[in-house]
Amino acid sequence: xxxxxxxxxxxxxxxxxxxxxxxxxxxxxxxxxxxxxxxxxxxxxxxxxxxxxxxxxxxxxxxxxxxxxxxxxxxxxxxxxxxxxxxxxxxxxxxxxxxxxxxxxxxxxxxxxxxxxxxxxxxxx
Amino acid sequence: xxxxxxxxxxxxxxxxxxxxxxxxxxxxxxxxxxxxxxxxxxxxxxxxxxxxxxxxxxxxxxxxxxxxxxxxxxxxxxxxxxxxxxxxxxxxxxxxxxxxxxxxxxxxxxxxxxxxxxxxxxxxx
Numbered sequence: 462x463x464x465x466x467x468x469x470x471x472x473x474x475x476x477x478x479x480x481x482x483x484x485x486x487x488x489x490x491x492x493x494x495x496x497x498x499x500x501x502x503x504x505x506x507x508x509x510x511x512x513x514x515x516x517x518x519x520x521x522x523x524x525x526x527x528x529x530x531x532x533x534x535x536x537x538x539x540x541x542x543x544x545x546x547x548x549x550x551x552x553x554x555x556x557x558x559x560x561x562x563x564x565x566x567x568x569x570x571x572x573x574x575x576x577x578x579x580x581x582x583x584x585x586x
Numbered sequence: 587x588x589x590x591x592x593x594x595x596x597x598x599x600x601x602x603x604x605x606x607x608x609x610x611x612x613x614x615x616x617x618x619x620x621x622x623x624x625x626x627x628x629x630x631x632x633x634x635x636x637x638x639x640x641x642x643x644x645x646x647x648x649x650x651x652x653x654x655x656x657x658x659x660x661x662x663x664x665x666x667x668x669x670x671x672x673x674x675x676x677x678x679x680x681x682x683x684x685x686x687x688x689x690x691x692x693x694x695x696x697x698x699x700x701x702x703x704x705x706x707x708x709x710x711x
Contacts, residue, residue: 468654468657468659469659469667470659470660470661470662470665470666470667471665471666471667472662472664472665473664473665473666474664489666490642490666490668491640491668492640492641492642492668492688493620493639493640493689493690495618495620497642497666497668514618515616515617515618516617517615517617517622517688529593532593534593534594534595535595536595537595537597539597539598539599539646540595540596540597540598541595541596541598541614541615541622542594542595542596543615543616543617543622563617563642563688564618565618
């Protein structure tokens with residue numbers, strides 16, 4: 462785990478350039494017990510929810526569809542959405558999509574679902 | 587106060603287009619007791635701190651200098667920075683600068699400093 466330098470801006474393009482695998486979130490900052498994470502995705506993740514945590518998603522590149530049981534939310538670059546706690550969802554992206562998201566530090570990216578894509582330990586970059 | 591529609595992406599360009607005054611933050615989303623706020627600034631704000639709240643800043647347009655007593659942090663578009671709680675700071679921007687920032691819902695944008703630029707009630711847009 463590498464902490465970010467304390468007194469320097471964090472450049473998102475530089476951080477995304479370090480990511481080589483899809484569905485492998487990295488931590489880039491921490492504030493008030495929340496982690497700021499970035500991830501590249503392509504394809505479909507897994508259906509899951511987070512019982513006690515809202516998740517804020519911001520799309521920076523590509524196109525993200527957040528599938529819900531009662532409909533989809535589509536995010537293009539420069540758009541954000543808060544997934545309410547307890548609401549089952551499944552992200553999917555046809556093309557490579559870059560996402561910044563923020564959630565409480567202990568949140569597991571696939572909730573209580575232990576899937577092939579689940580990462581149990583997230584690294585700082 | 588207008589709540590955002592619950593199941594639609596929030597477009598940042600559309601929200602920024604609604605802002606007509608500098609140093610007048612608007613709330614666009616809420617997650618885990620934090621507000622997501624956007625603001626346009628030009629010029630210098632006021633020196634202040636937030637005793638118990640870290641503030642996450644993301645610059646989307648322009649150039650933000652966060653002045654600290656021990657040095658400056660410069661943020662260009664696509665860069666972010668967490669201002670640690672208790673650390674006195676003063677944002678300044680020579681050109682019009684668009685900022686998204688996130689902090690606990692009760693945080694006052696000028697801390698305990700009551701300045702001419704202080705806004706006491708923030709609106710949702």
